[in-house]
Amino acid sequence: MSNQVIVAGVGMIPFAKPGASEPYHVMGEKAARLALQDAGVDYKAIQQAYVGYVYGDSTCGQRALYPVGMTGIPVLNVNNNCSTGSSALFLARQAVQSGAADCVLALGFEQMQPGAIKAAFADRPTPFDEFDQITDELVGHAEIPLALRYFGGAGKAHMDKYGTQLETFAAIRAKASRHAANNPLALFRKEVSTEDVMASPMLWDGVMTRLMACPPTCGAAAAVICSEGFAKKHGLNAQVSIAAQAMTTDFHSTFDSKDMMRVVGYDMARDAGRQVYEAAGIGPGDVDVVELHDCFAQNELITYEGLGLCPEGGAEKFVRDGDNTYGGKVVTNPSGGLLSKGHPLGATGLAQCYELTHQLRGTADQRQVQGARVALQHNLGLGGACVVTLYKAA
Template identity: 50%
Template sequence: MAPSQKVFVVGVGMTKFIKPRDLRDYPDMGREAATKALLDAGVTYDKVQQAAVGYCYGDSTCGQRVLYQLGMHQIPIINVNNNCSTGSTALFLARQAIEFGIADCTMALGFEKMEAGSLGSKFEDRTNPLDKTVSMMSETRGISAGPFAAQIFGNAGIEYCEKYGATPQHMAKIAEKNHRHSALNPYSQFRDIYTLEQIEKSKSVFGPLTKLQCCPTSDGAACAVLASEKFVREHNLQDQAIELVAQSMATDSPKLFNESSIELAGADMTRRAAAEVFAKAGIKATDVQVVELHDCFSANELITYDALGLCKPGEAHKLIDNNDVSYGGKYVVNPSGGLISKGHPLGATGLAQCSELVWQLRGWCGERQVPNCKYALQHNVGLGGAVVISLYKKADLGTSPKYVDSRKRVGYNPATEAREVSEEEVASVCAKQSSQFMAHL
């Protein structure tokens, strides 16, 4: 069945990303992000007809545990785990429900409560889904004592340098850029600016990757409310609606095991999904102004520039040399600071990327605003594997004389100020069918 409806993001919200210290639990963080997204959209939870909730660490039905705090109106709630692309997978499902006419308003929510330190397997009594990836890495580059993910992406960066003439300093420059961008993002886990020398001389993690070129573990949540054009017009949201123009999810092809470290990191998934998105939208990658890219490690940002089509194959390092990935250049990549500096709570990352791009297209981002934003591109990848590519633009739906800017409604600009929600704000978005028993954290 061919999709028939356009899809719009009408509300977004997120928590500040923080270092895992047991300061907040997932019901609290998820409730905050969902409340903010509903406040942004100016609707209550009653209007949401289906929800997809993403997280990687936690028991089953955590999505219900979070959303029951806002209401119990018996909607489908789908819990999602797709490794680091979990948040965008929730977004993918929420989008499909609207595009195919199943619902007029859906929610995508993602959160994560993580442990400090490098990621590791939680289930030692069964086969690891990445066992074949580990075997291939062992056969091609060997395995060291460093973190597994750093080895996968670090090896990809090493291969890119060997094949195309990039250097480890290009990866360090990516990290310098993202830390610099992050200083202007109130939601970022880290907001310090580092010199290139500081980044290069920080603790070695694996190969060319130093600590300041690797994303941290994080606690946090993010949310998006999606709607059909009918819903947008009925609720006078034309002025702030952002169209999700095209989206594609890809999983691995046999290229994953062709003995290339670049392919082992999922580059082929990105190539195929990006090509599909641009074909659907009828534009080229070079028509994009701003990109939120999955920079779990600086090496992954390097290899992803040409996988997305932002440059010719093998010329990613030239974008860096020409300052074409920051303000004043061809693109602004990761104005939020990216995963490296903003943080990476796995289930929330894809929806935090969505939030940043929605704010950018609305023109709300203040000092970090990308000028003349027309198209925004999102890239979210998970080993194992799945990648989701999403393309956004400002909705072409005219204006509504009844529109109320959500910044006036909440009393501040959520793109430039990170506040927690009040109990009154939570109560204002709750569904009529609610339980006071669930209202207490």
């Protein structure tokens, strides 16, 4: 059995700086209730729940959902690094499409700590051993935090290979700020110019400034996923469907290619994108709006090419021509993306789903991409997993 999968409802709370948010379970409960309200269903209709978070003890999903309802349903807790939210969405979609369930909740939240992301368990091997080894070999700079070395190294690899200028990454960050100015749920809504980004403190000389990196934030988002039959039976909004979805993990090329762009998931994105285009019977040129994983401005630029939005080596021209914003070929991150909205790891993938659902409904207010019918979502977690989701409007 293969059911058409509907995004019946979405919910999201405003993201906040670490220390300024409510506890994870309160944020999660609020996002779940918002999604249920948007869908117009009671929690009793939910047959399964997939709950994503990275930093938390086991069964935090139950802690967040029990105030919403204690109905005895399966609640599965998901952790896939920064792609955790979309991994929960992947499992929810799979349950509905397979016929295992008719109506499922995907929820993601994160209560972050200030500062750079770091391991929670120092008494055991890290899953990043090989990533760290290849990064030491290719870029060095052991004094720089690892996430900056990963993605800064990938940006530098693109600069070295194609002559990409640092100002191009700054222009991506400036674009994000212009988009976020119209998003009441974004953490940073102040517009900044390319010059402002270039003038911000240098984190890695000639490679990255502070404004090119997304901030750690706290937040939550959720989606109600159901079958087309369930939506019709209960009179739910069936305007947005998941036309195709793929999850990929690392290939041998992640390490064997000796290429930092591949270390940070270029090949995972390219293969997942290929799978969804083929499954949906469309190409990158048919996509109207994209929410992609811009944890660093460098990764947004690399992902343009990975998803086929522009040719390999063509990302700088893509940016300079304005093809990544309103009036261009495809509007990328109309929400402001991770760079402006923030990046609460477990919530990010479902926050992207929230944005694209509203875009395809035509309810994105000042952020609306006019005539949007096809939307693409890319959510990446190193270690690694990449989820690409293609949505269509009815």
